[in-house]
Amino acid sequence: MVALPVESEKRGFRMIMKRRHLAICAAICFSASAPSAIAKPALHSIFTDHAVLQRDQAIEIWGTAAPSEAVIVTIGETSVRTSADAKGAWRVPLSPMKAGGPYTLSVSNDAGVTQQLSDIHFGDVFLCSGQSNMEMQVKASMNAETEIRRADYPQIRLYTVARASSPAPVNELPQGGSWKVANPDNAGDFSATCYYFARDLQPHVGVPIGLISASWGGSAIESWIGANGLAAVGKNAEVAMLRTYATDEKLAQASFGKSWETWWKGSFPQDAGPWAEKERAGWTAVPLPMRDWKKWGDSDLAQHNGMLWYRKSFTLTPDQAKSGTILHLGQIDEIDMTWVNGKPLAQSFGWGTNRDYTLPAGMLKAGPNEIVTNIYSGWDMGGMFGPAEAINLQLKDGSKIRLGDGWHFRKAPKGAGDPPRAPWLAIGGLTTIGNAMIDPLAPYGLRGVLWYQGESNAGNPKSYRALLTTLMADWRAKFQNAQLPFLVVQLPNFGQAVSSPTNSGWSDLREAQRLAVRDDKLSGLAVIIDAGENDDIHPPNKQIVGQRLARLARHQIYKQAVTANGPNPVSAVRRGGEIVVRFEGIDGQLVTRSALAPIAFEICGAGSDTCRFASATVQGDSVAIDAPDNGNVDRIRYCWGDAPLCNLYDGAGLPAGPFEIAVR
Template sequence: MNLRWLKSGTLATLFAVLLVGSLQAELTMPALFTDHMVLQRDKPIFIWGTADKGAKVTVTLGEQKTTITANDIGKWKAELKPLPAGGPHEVAVRSGEAEKVITDVLVGEVWVCSGQSNMQWNVLSSNDADMEKLTAKYPEIRLITVPRIGTQEPQDDFDDKWQLCTPETVNEFSAVGYFFGRQIHQTLDVPVGLIDNAWGGSSAEAWVERDLLKSSGKFDELLARWEKTEETYDHENALAQYKKNLDAWKEKVVQAKKDGKPQPGGQPRPPLNPLTRQHRPANLYNGVLNPIIGYGVRGAIWYQGESNAGRAYQYRDLFPLLIQNWRDKWGQEDFPFYWVQLADFREERDQPDDSAWAELREAQTMTLDKLPQTGQAVIIDLGEAEDIHPKNKQDVAKRLARLALANDYGYDIVSQSPRYKSMKVDGSDIVLELDTYGSQLDSFDTRALQGFTIAGEDKKFVNAKAVIVDGTHVRVSSPEVKAPVAVRYAWGDNPVANLQNKQGLPVTPFRTDDWDGVTKDAK
């Protein structure tokens, strides 16, 4: 730059500006740390961001103050002592002359709301949306949503900010997440923060670190298929082919108009890039989970499984791996992880049949015995045969909230659906014992029990008669099976089944056998 024409005063001013700029540290923080955020009570508070390499960063919250040094790539992370529920507070972060102040900060309960489309499903599309909107006036419930980004590169931030729950902000938020958070807020009377990072249609493997999938040795075929896709897929070529097909279709439309014929169907759709979507292993772990890992939370609620139903046996290993992966990376011990079991869906059948969806539900249930601090909301009675997205999200959320209120907040309420415990052959009958977790068995709609099938050594199941013997036992039989060896209950895509407990929680679908299922060899 030629500076000879500058007057000495102007030159001095310029150098002063440059000097101040060089001394002023860059200071940034992720979207999680914005006005109206909710911090998890009674747990260490972590706040992080970036500054200049080696810069001193001071974080102040109330009477607490801590100073840390940014590392050699400019990252810093501050730890503050736990706080009780309350607020509002201010968080001030300073580095050199730079300062950021976060206002209206509350301390309460924070939950991650994750999974696929049934968790992403918003309030506006759920039952009684107009009524729900009218009452969504909860300034101490705060909402934030992670935009959907699928990538193999770990993301540190996202584009959104915390918002107060209002009739305007609640519309597009996760319905299950909001209804769950509302129940927690109303019961505990403390602030609640909800982080929604669900992505419709997502596969479980997309939510797990890629290296962990590789090192487990149980997903080699799955990863091999993806490696082939990664080597061969060319999105630019796919777009070019789509444009050719679209042009050809448009020509047919023009010709049809000239000929007075109906417009042709089959309009080509633009290709979706599988490399940036929600099925590729680790894509969502990196894109929508990594940016929130480490933020203080009470736990996670999860609604996913539909996209993995065709590989249900694989899910027996994949789902626990996912949960443990999250917990290990969060570094917050075994935080609660509660999920929704798959709802009833597709056509009802009046005869016993194999079912991939039943096997996926079984894999979900098995996870209860593999990991601590887990829970399952059974909704085999809340689905819709012709809609994979049941609109009754209120009852789904209440069943999740029961788990949290009983397990994490000390409320003396029945929270778990009854589960199969053991069986005993008694002549031509099988007597089942169920664990009812402090409740009693009951039936819904009719006194006659529905949903039971029974089989002998030939493995051919037939519809069975079943009666409640006492509060925890059921006797099952059929004149067609003289020497029974196995019973199944609610085993199907959309089973007609009506056994529940006194609180209306449906019995968890189960089978007493371990015969090979239809998804056993699916990888």
């Protein structure tokens, strides 16, 4: 079974992330409620040339101006007047408009100062979000060179939200985004799944389509959900700590450090806390130059994914201890929890990114001092990378005390699992990405949301159904649209194919996705169990994902006469020595591929390890599964496992997706 934590995607994005610090930064957390630098009325940054606005809906246009300044918004023959509030924020409603364009959108004041945008269209707008398989660009997809060369779709417009995180919701998007026309110059850098979806959908709806891509590779679903939503699913303590972090980072870091220590002591009561050890037996010198621990030549670490402890002792004069301000630890991969003199300093995340920590007053002392850091790496490279000259203690006068050599390490006890993660981390935290990449978009008018995420939650799939339900409710509230549809991409096949029934985190995650969507009448599931790669978590065939999403949108959103997503199970009943599973949503008839009969059906008892493969035959809209002792069969599983081989389809070439269903 493959159980992939958040770290599972870092290999594909390491070069992108290596120089980019992912810690929360005030530079990306500014608020549009500070009008002092605004010389004229300004539209919010989601409004640029070439934008698509949602047709046939009452929508809002918003921006900033001088406090209490009069603002006039004009588009086509519509002109609306309002006034900025005391903080300089303004917002105006627009009545529904039919698809069309181009229009000019302008905002002005009574003095005639104007911002004007051109080539604005009304059409359908879709928000595409998730982790790396949604973020993956057209230029990385299958047949990319030809796809980019042929990308000439003036009725499709693209907006990419840059990566950003914040401990609290912000108003402004990260800098640098703008709407672009889908053409060979722009398509290659855009989300492949999102682009192929629109390319396949647009001819069937005949209106301009606007795409907003807001994704982050490796991100867990919790990092996209608002604080109130997370509190509602039992994460009250973490949300409270995150709110503390937004106002008092040092207090929150110290509090989290203590909870980390409690976790360690509870997990390894026989192992003294290395951050406060008196004896130093069992520590070994870190080989120089500092690098990936898998490259040290230590056979125990050559394949090690997990934790390693590092420590460094150094001596300070009284004046140095008083003037130490910033601890620079160089590049670290990927989660560090750091102590100074036995007191927790900070936890942060990054794939080979620099760690620079401001030291609280009194943490250093005259005489011997010690840094201890626990580093967790779940995939690929791990540890402290230096370089040595980047590891130092910076003093108030700007001078630095070198700390780049003399480090020692100790292995964590066997059985050490994933350590706790601070809620303010970017891709592994809570709500931080949504705060910076989704909240600033609201309430931009949307026709639907495409959600492709789950790989980073496959290690803990049982909570995903509630989290996905919460995400959908949370975003509907943000965008002030209780009827906002979600088109969810179910995880594809990935990992080792097995020859006997097995439990699987990826299967449990797929089932959680299926059930959450089944219970939400506004949403639909795109099944791509046949579109993955066993050894590549980023399968390049994003064209088929886009095709299935487009078909799903035609059925779910536009109510066109096409089936949605392949055969869906609706019941499993006993009939003599068989269990009969009936399907609906079939285009044509049930068919099998590469075999005369369907494979990958399992009959299961109540226990978790009671499943066994069973023969099956297609019977009209049903599959009959051999079960001579069906009185002991409580449930049917189909297409289970990380990378199952499944061959049941309908006449449109859509696969029956993985499922588990109770027998009655």
